[in-house]
Amino acid sequence: MAETEFDYDLFVIGGGSGGVRAARVAAGEHGARVGLAEHDRYGGTCVIRGCVPKKLMVFASEYAHVVDEANAYGWDHKAGGFDWSAFRGKLHSELDRLEGVYRNLLKSSGVDTFDARATLKDAHTVALSGGETKTAKHILIATGGHPVRPDLPNxxxxxxxxxxxxxxxxxxxxxxxxxxxxxxxxxxxxxxxxxxxxxxxxxxxxxxxxxxxxxxxxxxxxxxxxxxxxxxxxxxxxxxxxxxxxxxxxxxxxxxxxxxxxxxxxxxxxxxxxxxxxxxxxxxxxxxxxxxxxxxxxxxGRDPSSREMGLEDIGVSIGRRGEVVVNEYSQTGVPSIYAIGDVTNRVNLTPVAIREGMAFVQTVFAAEPTPVDHELIASAIFTQPEMGTVGMSEEEARDKEEVEIYCTSFRPMQTAFAGKPNRVLMKLVVSKKDRTVLGCHIVAPHAGELIQLAGIAVKAKLTKEQFDATCAVHPTMSEELVTMRNPMRTA
The missing domain is CATH 3.50.50.60 (FAD/NAD(P)-binding domain)
Structure with a gap:
């Protein structure tokens, strides 16, 4: 098929964070003719069924102990009950707003959108559930993943x-x-x-x-x-x-x-x-x-959403869990077809999917082959307290080389004053050979905010001495990251 016969330069299947970013940048910054199909809601797992609504629920749940703490600090408050229906209404309104933002971003970038399920007929042809077919020079699979139930009766x-x-x-x-x-x-x-x-x-x-x-x-x-x-x-x-x-x-x-x-x-x-x-x-x-x-x-667990798309029929390799197999440039074994995000089951995080989408555009539309760096990615787990982590765990690091462990656990000032038993943890895993900080692990309120900044230092491969040379911000929990002078143990 000659290039001039294609309907699009790029057709994206999936309207989540990674697919939308790739579509927008390809169309808006590189002038590509782009189509995108999404059979559910724009924004994908993160915006509609994951990160965003979950984090709003995290915020709601953390208010449960605010009254007790306020009373310990001298305020005279009485706790009321939680109104799920009121919260849920506001939650869905916010998700509707964000979906509208995603749709408008695509429209303003000149991307044609199709509210339809898409399957592949061949290396350049997409069939839509509405009966249309579209051709494209490049096809990007960005269909994400889905939660699975165990194989259990009922x-x-x-x-x-x-x-x-x-x-x-x-x-x-x-x-x-x-x-x-x-x-x-x-x-x-x-x-x-x-x-x-x-x-x-x-x-x-x-x-x-x-x-x-x-x-x-x-x-x-x-x-x-x-x-x-x-x-x-x-x-x-x-x-x-x-x-x-x-x-x-x-x-x-x-x-x-x-x-x-x-x-x-x-x-x-x-x-x-x-x-x-x-x-x-x-x-x-x-x-x-x-x-x-x-x-x-x-x-x-979650599995990649790659089934019943016709991928294997046209030569795209699918892994054991349903992941689309790609190389370092997110390209499948079919040269015109690429895949990014959770459907590839590499690092299943929204910012990673967005970076993979950007790297795809640089590779294909800017003629600058750009592999995605999946090393030293910081992440947060929004438990209570939160956990923030970047780099190697103590267990992983000690299997590779001799390391020193700098660690402290203590009751933070705010909750200790209120008589709460809560403890936090600040931990650095340091190479004994070259003093590089190989890993940082934080368990504390707002650990996600803290690990974003610590992640810069670990990604830059700073040494323990460079951490030590940084003046502490006092009084804070995070000052412990730059004041731990003596290792607790060698592993």
Whole structure:
């Protein structure tokens, strides 16, 4: 097919952060003819079903203890209840506004948008669910990922993270299955909103892959804050309590709820928990415990959204979990087709997807081959307290070289004055050979804000001595990052 016969220079499949950025820059800065198809809502997982609504729920949940702390500081306040319906209304209004922003950005950049599902017919042809076909010199797959349920009978009785923003009302009790950042974040959120939260995780400690010391403090803090966390525990059976062979069992909150616990409304959601919840759910765990919860949430992983797009039929390689296999330039084995973001299952973070989109545009439309640097990416987990991390964990670093560990844990001034037991952690992992700071790990309120700045120093490969040469800002929690003079241990 000759180049002049293409409808577009670029066709993007997926209207999330990465796809929208690539489309906008290609059209607005490079004059490319760009089309984009999105079958759901513009903004993707981050804006509509992930980072943004989750962070707003984090903010809401953190107000639970404000009155107690204010009273400790001399204020005379009384706590009221949390109004989920009022919050949810404002939440959805904000998401609608942000989706409108994304649509307008595409329009102002000259991108043609199609509210349709797209599949591939060949290396240059996209078929839309409305019946149209479009051709393009380059095709960019940016379809993201989706939450998955375990292979378990009646798993459709539980919800997933996509559904939680659409609840008609908050449950009185909730079981969360999983130990990753999504499970832990929502355990803290729901606990802060007044839900009685139980969490099962099959592993020995939550937040696998992160620094052991840091995740240990997060787990301890979650328990102190009221999350009933069970490690080495998984779900083996579930059913509606009313259908359980031994008859319905009372939930922990039945006494307070009365008959309303048996009359739950259906829960709508874009992702669709299949079927309808019609009452409390009976659960049996691997340790033999049987309990009933008003709601069960699965946070057991996410898979790339690449299925049923025709990719394999045209020669695009798909990995075991459904990830689109790409090279360092985000190019698939079919030269005209590229993929970025969570659908590639490289580093599944919104800022990474945006950077991959920018690198794609530089490579294809600016003729400047630009690989994406996936090393030393800072990230935050919005538990309570938050965890911020960049670089290697102590465990990862010591397997590669001899390291010194600088670490301190203490009660921060603000909450210590209010009589709270909360502790924070500041930790640096330092190469003994060249003194480079290989990793920084923070568990503290606003750790996400702190790690963004610490990430600059770690990315720049600064040494421990350069940290030490930086004057402290006092009194702050983060001053400990530049005042720890002696290593706690060598590993």
């Amino acid at each position: 798993a459709d009785l539980g919800i997933v993270s996509d559904d939680i923003f659409h609840l008609d009302e908050l449950p009185k009790s909730m079981l969360i299955i999983g130990g990753g950042y999504i499970a832990c974040e929502f355990a803290c959120i729901m606990n802060g909103l007044g839900v009685e939260v139980t969490q099962y995780y099959r592993g020995a400690q939550i937040l696998r892959g992160f620094d052991d010391e840091a995740r240990g403090l997060v787990a301890e803090s979650m328990r102190e804050n009221g999350v009933d966390l069970h490690l080495g525990t998984n779900i083996v059976e579930m059913s509606l309590a009313a259908d359980h062979k031994d008859g319905p069992m009372p939930t922990a909150s039945d006494a307070a709820m009365g008959a309303s616990a048996q009359q739950r409304r259906d829960i709508p959601g874009k992702s669709g928990a299949k079927g309808s919840r019609k009452g409390p759910i009976w659960v049996k765990s691997t340790n033999g415990t049987e309990k009933v919860f008003d709601m069960v949430m699965f946070a057991t």
